[in-house]
Amino acid sequence: MFLSLLETEWYPILFDTPSNIVRSVAIWLTIAAVIVFLTCFFAFKGEMRRKFAKFYGIGAVIYACVIGILFLVLAFVEDGIAAILFYPLLALIVVLAGGALTLFFRRDKITYIVVGCLAGAALIASLICMGINFSWGDALENNGLAAENVNTVGLYVSAAVLVLAVIAAAFLCGRKDKKGFSTRSITFAAVCIAMSFALSYLKIVEMPQGGSITIASLLPLMIYSYMFGTKKGVFAGFIYGILQAFQDTYILHPAQFLLDYPLAFSAIGLAGMFANVKALKFPQVRFALGALVAACGRFLMHFLSGIFAFGYFANIQPVWLYSLIYQAGYVLPDIAIAIVAGVLVFSSKTFVREMERRAENLRVFTTPATPVETEDRHVATCPECGAKFTYGGSVAKCPYCNTPIESEQAKAENDTQPKQE
Structure with missing residues (x-):
């Protein structure tokens, strides 16, 4: 783990390219903004605190969108992405965005069917193009691999089993959530995905074969799952995972793409699984336990991908041990930062109260007021x-x-x- 970290690039002090200059500045600017927010939030009281939090929240969303767009443009200019991968993924994102916009205005059975069919077709087309790219050998050559270095059967079986596992877990944990997507849930999903995507560019460390430690980039997705349930959370994580494929393009096989991107981040949508467990009194505990389960799910996806797709880099090491150490080197710190930040956020009664007001999944407002008189x-x-x-x-x-x-x-x-x- 420590050897892997020594080979990484530490972005807060990296100024060698335009994107790294912008990233380093953005990291320190974000840290300063968080410090200012926490200082003012705890200094203000009552109505002033609520107005400040609302104003700062709107500013944070705008800042996240600007950062995300800026880094996306810089990534295309500096790194590029194979056309056979770029255009299908772009079409998939456009279909998903258009579907979300359509559902924002109209939510009936026909609309759900049409949006679902179009999104499914776009996803299948993207996977087919990835398979073609794999068969050409370009994806393997770009990653320093040959076809015999990749366990195709292991990748397909792992992806198929884990797709079913994530879907089953989402519906099992969200079985009491009978609501479909509403205007509020779609709006919050867009905001949380945008904030997570922007924060994911603020990397502290990036690993040699992909993966990075960020400034709590997964926290907005975890909070969304806590507010709106695991089914909607898994869907939001799925979309975020596809966006990640644009940013961190280590795609060499269709099943590896599923494991490392949509499935890995869909597992983050399970973070809200304990949101309504009455036995857990404190919201910090409910959040932290759900986040730990989500972290284990994400780690498992990357672990299996490392064994079957990138095991060649293990050299004389056992493949499973190499993947375990490599994935732990960035997944565990990244998740730990998000959980610590989440526990601090959930320790704020004002935040919890505002979150419960806007949530659709939580059973809230059960605390009785102290009676004035002993009457009815x-x-x-x-x-x-x-x-x-x-x-x-x-x-x-x-x-x-x-x-x-x-x-x-x-x-x-x-x-x-x-x-x-």
């Missing part, structure tokens, strides 16, 4: 934040935003009192 209990909905809670007496405060709440009886009494002229 009332159920109220806060007009300010939408929280539901119970209280006693005629007046209470929302336990989340401290907005005063009057009971229906108190409102009726106020309405019957004569008004002063």
Whole structure:
């Protein structure tokens, strides 16, 4: 693991190409922005904190989109990508983006079928083109390999089994989620994918045969899965994985592409599997456990890809040990950074409250307010934040935003009192 890290490029202090200059500046700029945000967030209170968080959040989304587009352009100019891979993948992304936009405005059975068929056809076309590229030998030659160095059967079997495993896990963990994609879930998916994609360019370290350590690039996807469930989370991870193929192009086989890109990041969508487990009291614990399971899923995908596709680089080492050490060298630190950052974020009551207000998957707002008097209990909905809670007496405060709440009886009494002229 440590030898692999010594051979890597440390991007925060790398200024040899235009993209590395931009990346190094962006890394330090992002770190400074996070420090400013945390300082101001904990310094402000109440309404000022909420307004600041909203303003900063909008700015973060815009910043992420600009960074993502800028690095994508620089990657095409400096590195390039084979036309037989680029155009099918570009068509797939266009189909997925167009499908998401269509579902944003219209969600019926026919629309789902059409979008699904088009996306499936685009994915199959991309895989066929990857197979052709593999048969030509260009992909192997570009990665310093020969056809006999790749275990094709192992790749196909691993990909097929793990596709079924990820789908089964997503539906098993999200079996109580009966909602389809809504305007809100599609919007949040686009925002979280864009933020993860932008953060993935802010690499701390990049490994020789692919893979990198980033600044919590997977955290937005994990939060999305926590908010909207594993089924939607896996789908968002799938789209993000395809985008990663543009950024970090180590594609030599169709099944290897599935393992290292769509499947590996689809597993990140399982991070929300414990979001509604009542036995786990603290949201930090629910998030961290789900993120650990998602990390294991991603690690398994890369581990098998390393054995069957890149085992040639093991030399005299056992192939499984080489893949284990290599994948652990970047997957574990990358996931650890995301989990630590996530636990810190979920430790903020304000963040958790705002997240629960906007989530579709969470069972939320179960904390009762302290009753004013020992009378009959009332159920109220806060007009300010939408929280539901119970209280006693005629007046209470929302336990989340401290907005005063009057009971229906108190409102009726106020309405019957004569008004002063």
